[in-house]
Amino acid sequence: MAENKKEPRKRGKKEKKGNKFALGVAVLGIVFVVGCYTVKANTYRTKFFPHTIINGIDASEKTVDEVRQVMSKQIDNFESKIRSRDNNDEIIKGSDVGLAFVEDSSLEDLLHQQNSMAWIANMSGEKNLKIKSSFTVDDNKFEDTVSKLRAFDESKFVAPVDAKISDFVQGSGYSIIPEVEGNTLDVKKAKEYIKSQLIVLNNDINLDYEENDLYEKPAKRSDDPTLNLALTNLNKYISARISYDKLNVLNGDTIHKWLTVNSDGSVNISDEGVESFVKTISNAYNTIGKPKTLKTSYGPTVTISGGSYGWKVDTEKEKATIKSLIEAGETTKREPEFSRKAASHGENDYGNSYVEVNLTTQHMFVIKNGSKVLESDFVSGNVAKSWTTPPGAFPLTYKTRNATLKGEGYSTPVDYWMPFNGGIGFHDAPWRSAFGGQIYRTSGSHGCVNLPPAIAKQLYDYVDTGFPVLCYNLAPTAVTPEPTESSSSSESSATEATVEPIGDTTQAGEIKSAVEIGQ
Known part of the structure; x- marks a missing residue:
């Protein structure tokens, strides 16, 4: 019985030894992996992660000095295309403006922002980074070179022109004349923009991007609501046609001379113009005080002068009526408003x-x-x-x-x-x-x-x-x-x-x- 009890104790010792060995191997493996990971992570304390782009330069697996070397080499053959409104593209070379590399701490700061221990997570996916400036230009060379660009030739500047309403055209009325964009640069602002793009080595500088806001703009464009409201009102007013038996038709050929546009798009009708036309109506229709002929019951015909019998246009009422008809764009045939009336509009108004x-x-x-x-x-x-x-x-x-x-x-x-x-x-x-x-x-x-x-x-x-x-x-x-x-x-x-x-x-x-x- 005693012999049977000793055998299990020997096997337990062997098993414990085996477990310790396996644990030790595992620990050594972990230490190795951690060591390798750490070694690799330490690499990215001095180098940029793969797929890192800095100001357009591939900085993958490069140190700060290596990136600087690449940047410096770029200057030798750098040139930038300047695109402007109404001009052919122009080229500026780095040497023309004294482009030079600036060794500051921008790259170091960018590298320090990397979390080197997260290098595995940064093995894929492009990282497009920017630094404020690693280049500078010589101010005198820059001014001399840029000022000679066609885009800055002020003698060739065309000022912007606002969209506006055309003059009246018989038979067609009014239309909108589109704005002229012009090509007048804000010179100071444009030069600052070019400089900001050169020092980040932008080889395609477009001055005509709307968001850059480098060109003077028209204050009013064709789609301006106020301008279009004025156009609508003008064409409505000149569409009026007012007929009188004794006068030519009052239409846009005359009405347009009476119209002025307000800043809010409303349209004024000239009191003087309407009043002048009402005088014409009065001259045609008024008979009070005008000589009248009468074939008397005695035979002879007499001319009767003076007196208050006859037609008399009510000028104030007629002016108001004409204005309201023009504002409504009405087509109508009418008799004037009269303050005094007679029996007939015939040769003799007394009938x-x-x-x-x-x-x-x-x-x-x-x-x-x-x-x-x-x-x-x-x-x-x-x-x-x-x-x-x-x-x-x-x-x-x-x-x-x-x-x-x-x-x-x-x-x-x-x-x-x-x-x-x-x-x-x-x-x-x-x-x-x-x-x-x-x-x-x-x-x-x-x-x-x-x-x-x-x-x-x-x-x-x-x-x-x-x-x-x-x-x-x-x-x-x-x-x-x-x-x-x-x-x-x-x-x-x-x-x-x-x-x-x-x-x-x-x-x-x-x-x-x-x-x-x-x-």
């Missing part, structure tokens, strides 16, 4: 309905639609007292019943009051027993046209506000008007009172003041 007042024969006719409907003698202003009724063409101002004509110390009621020239008008004169003839010369009115009451009543029914009243003088002739069945006349054998009151009249609750020569 074919009017009161014809012959101051010489003291006889009047009422013409309606070309036919005589009423006639009568009357008494007009007293010539002897210089109260003569003025000739001219006038619109009936209004008509009213039961007015009171007032003068200094007088207050005379009338049944029918129809003023047409200030305080001068038609009214019944029941105090007179005769009308016509020569009464008016010494016993006439203060300027009004006195009518027999029955005639005044009929006249009141025929006329209304604005009805034309044509007063004229005509020497008596052998030609006398033939009375019609519808016309009435009165005897002219009596005289009227020597004084007639001057009055105020009332219509629709308003007090109307008559002029002193009136009734």
Whole structure:
């Protein structure tokens, strides 16, 4: 039994020895690997990792001195292509600018940034590194060489030009003229840029990269929103076509002369331009004060000057309307805005309905639609007292019943009051027993046209506000008007009172003041 117990103890000792040996081998292996790794890592304390590029130079497995040697050799044959706007490429050699290598600590600093113990992780993958500067240039040589480049020839500089709106072109309107980029360099800034690229050995220096911002730029380009807004507004405004019967069409050929562009793209329409055009409209349409011809009921044709009857353009309203139509780019045919209107735009603006007042024969006719409907003698202003009724063409101002004509110390009621020239008008004169003839010369009115009451009543029914009243003088002739069945006349054998009151009249609750020569 004792012998069987001793054998297991011998085997245990052998096993322990074997385990210790294996452990020792493993430790030695680890130490070897670590040693090898460390040795390799120590290599990258003095050399750059594989695939390291510094300022374009392959620095793989090279020391700082070796990299410096490569950099120094680059200077011997270095040249850089200078590309600029509107010039052929130009070449600068390193020797032309005194390019020289600078031995500073930049490479050492870069090497110290390497984690040499991480060399396995850096065995693949390119590492493109930069240092601030390892080269310098001679300032005098640099200035002399660079200043001779065509890109810096200021006599060849073309200044930038802003995009702008073209002049008006008949038939096509406005367009945008594109900007001109020009080739004017910021000389100081461009030289600094070239120098910064030479000292990092950039062999392709492009001055025209937009991000370099070396060239003067136009302040406004074709896609400028404000410029395009102005273009839209201008072409809209000149698209307006406004037609008048008596004028040529108002269109862009004229409108464009009135337009100015504001800095925000809005467009102003010249008040002076529109006002001038409205004067042209007024000259074409206004008839107030212009001579009018009348073929009298006596035969001869007379010319009537003066008076307030006719067309008159409302200039302020017309200006505002024209502006609004231009701003909307409207095409329209229109009649002007009028402050005073007449019966017709024909040769005679009073049309074919009017009161014809012959101051010489003291006889009047009422013409309606070309036919005589009423006639009568009357008494007009007293010539002897210089109260003569003025000739001219006038619109009936209004008509009213039961007015009171007032003068200094007088207050005379009338049944029918129809003023047409200030305080001068038609009214019944029941105090007179005769009308016509020569009464008016010494016993006439203060300027009004006195009518027999029955005639005044009929006249009141025929006329209304604005009805034309044509007063004229005509020497008596052998030609006398033939009375019609519808016309009435009165005897002219009596005289009227020597004084007639001057009055105020009332219509629709308003007090109307008559002029002193009136009734």
